[in-house]
Amino acid sequence: MSDRGPDGALRTGNVVWRLYTDYADGSRRYAVLGTVATLIGRALGLLPALVIGLAVDAVFLGERAYALPLVPAELIPSTPTGQLYFSITVLLAATVGGAVLSWIEDWGWSVFAQRVQRSLRVDAYAALQDQELAYFTRRRTGDLMSVLNNDVNALQTFLEDGLSATVWILATVGGIGLILVGLNPTLTAVALLPIPALALFTLLFTRVVEPRYLAVREEIGDLNARLENSVSGIEVIKTQGAERFETDRVRAASDSYLRASLAAIRVRITYFPGLNLISGLGFAATFLLGGLWVLGATPLGLAGSLTPGAFVTFVIYAQQFIWPIIRLGDVVDDYERAKTAGLRVDELLSREPAVADSPDATALTVTDGTVDFESVTFAYGDDAVIRDVDVAVDGGATVGVVGPTGAGKSTLLKLLPRLYDADEGAVRVDGRDVRDVTLRSLRTAIGYVSQDPFLFYGTVAENIRYGTFDATDAEVRAAAERAQAGEFIRNLPDGYDTLVGERGVKLSGGQRQRLAIARTMLKDPEILILDEATSAVDTETEALIQASLQAFAADRTTFVIAHRLSTIRNADRVLVLDDGRVVEDGTHRGLLAEDGLYANLWRVQVGDIGSLPAAFLERALERQSVIARDDEDG
Numbered sequence: 001m002s003d004r005g006p007d008g009a010l011r012t013g014n015v016v017w018r019l020y021t022d023y024a025d026g027s028r029r030y031a032v033l034g035t036v037a038t039l040i041g042r043a044l045g046l047l048p049a050l051v052i053g054l055a056v057d058a059v060f061l062g063e064r065a066y067a068l069p070l071v072p073a074e075l076i077p078s079t080p081t082g083q084l085y086f087s088i089t090v091l092l093a094a095t096v097g098g099a100v101l102s103w104i105e106d107w108g109w110s111v112f113a114q115r116v117q118r119s120l121r122v123d124a125y126a127a128l129q130d131q132e133l134a135y136f137t138r139r140r141t142g143d144l145m146s147v148l149n150n151d152v153n154a155l156q157t158f159l160e161d162g163l164s165a166t167v168w169i170l171a172t173v174g175g176i177g178l179i180l181v182g183l184n185p186t187l188t189a190v191a192l193l194p195i196p197a198l199a200l201f202t203l204l205f206t207r208v209v210e211p212r213y214l215a216v217r218e219e220i221g222d223l224n225a226r227l228e229n230s231v232s233g234i235e236v237i238k239t240q241g242a243e244r245f246e247t248d249r250v251r252a253a254s255d256s257y258l259r260a261s262l263a264a265i266r267v268r269i270t271y272f273p274g275l276n277l278i279s280g281l282g283f284a285a286t287f288l289l290g291g292l293w294v295l296g297a298t299p300l301g302l303a304g305s306l307t308p309g310a311f312v313t314f315v316i317y318a319q320q321f322i323w324p325i326i327r328l329g330d331v332v333d334d335y336e337r338a339k340t341a342g343l344r345v346d347e348l349l350s351r352e353p354a355v356a357d358s359p360d361a362t363a364l365t366v367t368d369g370t371v372d373f374e375s376v377t378f379a380y381g382d383d384a385v386i387r388d389v390d391v392a393v394d395g396g397a398t399v400g401v402v403g404p405t406g407a408g409k410s411t412l413l414k415l416l417p418r419l420y421d422a423d424e425g426a427v428r429v430d431g432r433d434v435r436d437v438t439l440r441s442l443r444t445a446i447g448y449v450s451q452d453p454f455l456f457y458g459t460v461a462e463n464i465r466y467g468t469f470d471a472t473d474a475e476v477r478a479a480a481e482r483a484q485a486g487e488f489i490r491n492l493p494d495g496y497d498t499l500v501g502e503r504g505v506k507l508s509g510g511q512r513q514r515l516a517i518a519r520t521m522l523k524d525p526e527i528l529i530l531d532e533a534t535s536a537v538d539t540e541t542e543a544l545i546q547a548s549l550q551a552f553a554a555d556r557t558t559f560v561i562a563h564r565l566s567t568i569r570n571a572d573r574v575l576v577l578d579d580g581r582v583v584e585d586g587t588h589r590g591l592l593a594e595d596g597l598y599a600n601l602w603r604v605q606v607g608d609i610g611s612l613p614a615a616f617l618e619r620a621l622e623r624q625s626v627i628a629r630d631d632e633d634g
């Protein structure tokens with residue numbers, strides 16, 4: 001975990017506090033409003049006990065004169081009945097004022113918390129998006145969603161409930177403490193006796209509960225990941241008849257979550273009874289000592305005197321003293337959750353993406369469109385997938401990339417838009433290392449159509465426009481026509497306005513591929529990568545798309561990965577990859593004449609299996625068994 005924030009400043013201190021100070025900008029006034037309302041509200045809330053005690057002594061027993069702090073003497077009636085009405089008026093005013101202030105308090109704190117939550121979530125999402133592709137493949141979607149949802153929400157909960165409660169507690173304890181000391185310092189000391197015990201108990205609680213909350217948090221991440229995976233894979237679950245199996249897996253994850261939750265709950269629920277017990281004992285001691293003093297006794301040699309009214313006030317306050325302490329339990333509980341959540345959110349926010357703009361990166365403006373792979377080596381894990389690839393491609397050329405499955409074709413071309421960075425060597429466009437130009441300019445210059453394109457939930461037109469957001473309707477339609485998608489789009493229920501993607505009309509693989517091609521044609525990039533871009537369309541449609549793709553590719557550097565070799569037979573150049581290396585490099589005709597791997601792959605496709613050399617078949621079998629083994633391991 002990096003210890004530097006997005007602004008580059010050293011990140012120290014408490015993670016929850018740091019996140020709040022980072023994200024409270026522009027919202028602090030709501031917290032100030034909440035704090036002021038809490039303070040005034042608390043002052044009003046403490047008034048009744050004072051007034052009741054005063055009424056007992058002044059109105060009923062005549063033990064002291066009726067006087068209230070901050071209230072001019074001429075406002076106070078002189079008769080006991082008048083003073084009683086006055087007391088009731090003060091109580092009512094305090095109640096009404098308290099209700100209004102309580103509303104303002106909740107509003108201020110809630111707006112503050114919600115606004116901070118919004119900024120935090122947006123930033124966390126932006127930070128997540130900036131992470132390199134490998135970050136996502138190493139983590140489960142459910143886990144990432146948990147950070148953006150559960151963790152950000154836990155931080156908001158503490159802000160909304162915890163922080164306001166802290167102010168409330170401080171105001172209550174401070175206010176009551178001051179009044180009690182004013183009434184009787186010795187009895188106050190007795191009333192405060194439980195506080196060190198409560199502090200110790202709370203400390204112990206946090207020590208024990210913290211790891212348990214962390215465990216709960218991990219279990220919920222597992223459960224979310226499992227649920228997300230099961231829902232996404234529903235088609236496979238159904239076709240494989242694996243519903244029971246999946247339910248069992250969800251049950252197992254739920255069981256682990258239940259166990260972790262119960263372990264945390266067992267600790268959590270001992271906290272409040274413990275607090276109550278300690279503060280109850282303290283309250284009993286206060287009541288006993290104060291009561292004996294009112295009766296004129298001197299218990300345990302402790303001398304003191306108290307009027308009945310002051311005793312009433314004392315007892316009410318001493319009892320009210322329990323509430324902040326109990327609420328403190330909630331605050332500590334919320335805080336513990338917020339802290340574990342904060343660590344995860346902070347880890348994401350402060351993580352430097354492995355693939356990012358270098359400090360002196362400048363925009364790439366493609367002129368010739370040459371692409372060079374210079375001694376490029378790359379591994380996802382320990383084993384190299386691309387080994388020492390050296391290829392120089394002329395600007396405007398169309399290069400076919402072929403080879404057996406798993407040879408590294410897609411991986412090699414993913415290094416060009418920096419979906420991954422080469423471990424060794426360099427990838428250059430127009431002679432510039434792709435790591436020296438801005439990611440935005442690089443990716444704007446490169447169009448990438450994958451085998452299984454993703455459609456966002458939205459209209460067909462929105463999906464084509466994705467990435468070229470300012471394109472006009474006419475441009476969107478023209479791109480769709482060029483990609484041979486116009487006709488099927490017109491036949492959809494709402495044409496270009498038909499909703500597709502998740503929850504929308506389901507499109508076939510070939511239809512999705514054509515939308516992705518239209519998307520890329522609209523983007524009009526200088527360099528084009530077609531990764532099995534037409535593998536899912538029927539041969540007839542493919543022939544039509546090929547014609548327009550060829551026209552599209554004519555004036556830009558194009559890489560075409562294809563298993564159907566007929567797709568690339570007209571390419572200017574064909575690279576044959578095997579086990580991460582370029583093993584052959586030439587034109588379709590030239591490579592056939594070489595009679596190597598390419599020629600054998602071609603024989604397979606034209607159905608001339610009989611003339612394949614035995615070594616090729618042995619190698620193919622060997623490869624299949626490696627893939628099968630990898631699949632099992634994976």
Ligand SMILES: Nc1ncnc2c1ncn2[C@@H]1O[C@H](COP(=O)(O)OP(=O)(O)OP(=O)(O)O)[C@@H](O)[C@H]1O
Binds near residue numbers: 380381410
């Ligand atoms: N995200 C990833 N993480 C780890 N390994 C990966 C990842 N993507 C691909 N691989 C592995 O890298 C190797 C090359 O994969 P790649 O997809 O580049 O091959 P390919 O030649 O394009 O294959 P195909 O023709 O089947 O698409 C394979 O062994 C594959 O399992």
